[in-house]
Amino acid sequence: MKLNRDREGDLWVDSLAPICADTLLHVPEWIESDDPAVRDRLLPKGSSDAEADAAWRKLATPEIERLFLSHSEIIRKDLESIEPRGRKGFRFRIRQGHENAWLAGLNAARHAFFLIRKLEPGDLNRDIEQVADDDRREALIRLSILGWLQHEIIENG
Amino acid sequence: MLPRGPHKAQEGDPSRETGTATVTSLARPWNVIVHDDPVTLMTYVTDVFMKVFGYSEEKAHTLMMEVHTTGRSVVWTGARERAELYVYKLQAFCLLATIEPVDA
Numbered sequence: 086m087k088l089n090r091d092r093e094g095d096l097w098v099d100s101l102a103p104i105c106a107d108t109l110l111h112v113p114e115w116i117e118s119d120d121p122a123v124r125d126r127l128l129p130k131g132s133s134d135a136e137a138d139a140a141w142r143k144l145a146t147p148e149i150e151r152l153f154l155s156h157s158e159i160i161r162k163d164l165e166s167i168e169p170r171g172r173k174g175f176r177f178r179i180r181q182g183h184e185n186a187w188l189a190g191l192n193a194a195r196h197a198f199f200l201i202r203k204l205e206p207g208d209l210n211r212d213i214e215q216v217a218d219d220d221r222r223e224a225l226i227r228l229s230i231l232g233w234l235q236h237e238i239i240e241n242g
Numbered sequence: 243m244l245p246r247g248p249h250k251a252q253e254g255d256p257s258r259e260t261g262t263a264t265v266t267s268l269a270r271p272w273n274v275i276v277h278d279d280p281v282t283l284m285t286y287v288t289d290v291f292m293k294v295f296g297y298s299e300e301k302a303h304t305l306m307m308e309v310h311t312t313g314r315s316v317v318w319t320g321a322r323e324r325a326e327l328y329v330y331k332l333q334a335f336c337l338l339a340t341i342e343p344v345d346a
Binding site: 134 | 279281282285286289293326329330333334335336337338340341342
């Protein structure tokens with residue numbers, strides 16, 4: 086996997102293995118998950134102060150929810166450009182100006198995926214190759230793919 | 243700016259003229275707290291602090307490390323409206339952020 090910025094300022098994500106492409110295509114679905122644990126994490130409390138938190142839930146939380154849906158739509162739109170390139174794997178384009186939506190969306194997707202697949206904090210410190218459970222190992226690989234793209238977008242910012 | 247709650251003391255508002263406690267409450271500073279979570283990447287937290295607060299990379303990194311090692315960090319202190327705006331931006335980047343009054 087590699088990233089390059091073209092003359093127009095768009096970021097091209099290239100040489101994606103099938104599992105990388107498949108993982109990224111699921112990002113909007115994970116952000117939009119209606120799993121209560123996911124919604125709780127993406128829309129957390131705003132204050133330890135009860136009065137301030139009540140106001141937060143009423144006024145700010147709906148706006149933040151709309152922002153996540155906007156991030157999801159931007160990501161879905163960019164992923165429409167994904168294309169197979171034979172032995173070079175898959176590639177797609179992140180339009181200039183969409184980087185922050187991708188960064189926030191990838192972070193939201195990592196949290197959602199972590200909860201949906203019932204991973205645990207200790208899993209994140211394990212050597213993936215040493216994880217015996219196939220399902221858990223595959224989940225950790227997909228989580229690291231999301232983190233890799235986050236890191237690369239920051240590096241190419 | 244974020245929409246505010248129903249109570250806003252304005253010039254001429256009786257609560258401002260007679261309710262000393264209310265005015266004091268509105269004027270007191272609030273902390274913006276960022277809490278640690280096991281999933282968010284450290285480089286991402288640093289990047290978000292730089293974008294949201296305009297902090298230098300060094301300051302953003304120091305605050306990120308405080309979150310990581312102690313579980314939380316006060317990343318900004320000031321007026322409540324501004325604190326709410328920062329928490330809004332931090333939560334939009336999917337960080338665990340809250341506000342609390344400084345004397346809490």
